[in-house]
Amino acid sequence: MAAWAKRLAGVRGVLLDISGVLYDSGEGGGTPIDGSVEAVARLKRSQLKVRFCTNESQKSRGELVRLLRRLGFDISEDEVTAPAPAACQILKERGLRPHLLIHDGVRPEFDQIDTSNPNCVVMADAGDDFSYRNMNQAFQLLMELERPVLISLGKGRYYKETSGLMLDVGAYMKALEYACGIEAEVVGKPSPEFFRSALQAMGLEAHQAQ
Amino acid sequence: MAAWAKRLAGVRGVLLDISGVLYDSGEGGGTPIDGSVEAVARLKRSQLKVRFCTNESQKSRGELVRLLRRLGFDISEDEVTAPAPAACQILKERGLRPHLLIHDGVRPEFDQIDTSNPNCVVMADAGDDFSYRNMNQAFQLLMELERPVLISLGKGRYYKETSGLMLDVGAYMKALEYACGIEAEVVGKPSPEFFRSALQAMGLEAHQAQ
Numbered sequence: 001m002a003a004w005a006k007r008l009a010g011v012r013g014v015l016l017d018i019s020g021v022l023y024d025s026g027e028g029g030g031t032p033i034d035g036s037v038e039a040v041a042r043l044k045r046s047q048l049k050v051r052f053c054t055n056e057s058q059k060s061r062g063e064l065v066r067l068l069r070r071l072g073f074d075i076s077e078d079e080v081t082a083p084a085p086a087a088c089q090i091l092k093e094r095g096l097r098p099h100l101l102i103h104d105g106v107r108p109e110f111d112q113i114d115t116s117n118p119n120c121v122v123m124a125d126a127g128d129d130f131s132y133r134n135m136n137q138a139f140q141l142l143m144e145l146e147r148p149v150l151i152s153l154g155k156g157r158y159y160k161e162t163s164g165l166m167l168d169v170g171a172y173m174k175a176l177e178y179a180c181g182i183e184a185e186v187v188g189k190p191s192p193e194f195f196r197s198a199l200q201a202m203g204l205e206a207h208q209a210q
Numbered sequence: 211m212a213a214w215a216k217r218l219a220g221v222r223g224v225l226l227d228i229s230g231v232l233y234d235s236g237e238g239g240g241t242p243i244d245g246s247v248e249a250v251a252r253l254k255r256s257q258l259k260v261r262f263c264t265n266e267s268q269k270s271r272g273e274l275v276r277l278l279r280r281l282g283f284d285i286s287e288d289e290v291t292a293p294a295p296a297a298c299q300i301l302k303e304r305g306l307r308p309h310l311l312i313h314d315g316v317r318p319e320f321d322q323i324d325t326s327n328p329n330c331v332v333m334a335d336a337g338d339d340f341s342y343r344n345m346n347q348a349f350q351l352l353m354e355l356e357r358p359v360l361i362s363l364g365k366g367r368y369y370k371e372t373s374g375l376m377l378d379v380g381a382y383m384k385a386l387e388y389a390c391g392i393e394a395e396v397v398g399k400p401s402p403e404f405f406r407s408a409l410q411a412m413g414l415e416a417h418q419a420q
Binding site for chain 2: 136140
């Protein structure tokens with residue numbers, strides 16, 4: 001048996017990243033990466049289960065899926081594991097009311113969350129909204145909390161847009177960690193819980209997925 | 211001999227910080243800290259040498275001294291050790307041409323520096339100029355360099371303004387360090403070279419100063 005065949009023996013599902021794997025974001029939404037539309041289509045025609053696992057935190061799942069469908073991908077919202085919904089679950093479980101340092105595009109994911117009188121900060125890839133003013137507001141709030149809680153949707157260093165490399169949320173997370181002398185809780189890849197929740201949605205164990 | 215007198219025996223000079231020690235910056239320039247104007251005046255009337263050692267990197271020394279004189283301090287430009295002139299010396303010695311991620315207020319300090327075709331980034335407390343766009347520009351430039359050099363004027367976590375705590379350059383330095391996988395060179399306090407240059411300007415050894 002060839003090495004790749006051995007490695008795939010017992011595999012019943014595939015987790016696919018989105019940004020930088022299926023497409024590069026950029027002007028006009030972005031462009032599909034060569035061969036990725038057909039690869040998704042072939043996987044979906046196969047016996048394998050397919051799920052999409054992303055750290056995208058500038059867009060709601062709805063917006064992301066609309067964009068991907070426009071680019072030609074066969075994908076629906078309930079096939080996507082993304083950090084914002086995972087963060088919402090944590091906020092509810094722990095009675096946390098976030099100050100949101102996020103991009104407007106992902107704000108709909110937090111519609112059901114109480115943001116009055118904040119007792120934590122949730123940060124995501126805010127792009128241009130990472131202004132000094134917005135960063136300082138989040139910083140001041142954390143410094144006022146007796147037990148500062150900072151939740152970051154991913155900790156990526158940068159990502160690729162069609163126009164070039166772009167600073168990701170992880171850089172700004174490090175800035176707030178250093179300024180406040182705290183450690184952020186990361187929701188999203190590479191957190192094992194995040195991958196587990198994606199596998200759970202597929203009904204698979206880790207050894208059954210690639 | 212009392213403990214304080216023992217400690218001061220042999221002391222011939224005093225190094226004074228400025229921000230948060232002599233004054234708090236803020237609306238209209240800032241406000242002197244209680245008793246500090248008189249304390250500087252008394253030190254200057256004493257036998258002790260006096261020098262001011264600051265990590266202020268939003269303003270040129272000229273602008274800073276004009277502000278402090280307006281607030282009532284007896285201070286002149288040649289009594290101030292500040293990181294921007296120290297950085298300029300390093301840039302010249304090493305043939306470095308910086309991309310400047312700085313506040314417009316400190317730009318005059320770099321008037322004599324060649325900034326064409328940059329081969330390093332110099333960052334200072336840029337305040338509102340720490341926009342995503344400006345941070346990303348510095349990041350992209352560092353990623354394009356074969357040997358990325360990042361020089362940071364200080365590494366403060368935050369400072370106090372009359373209106374509250376403000377993020378300092380150190381937080382943004384950490385962001386670029388993480389994103390690029392590099393370590394910045396810090397010019398300014400707490401670097402021993404920086405203190406040494408202040409002592410040298412006073413003609414004193416470390417044990418002769420407080």
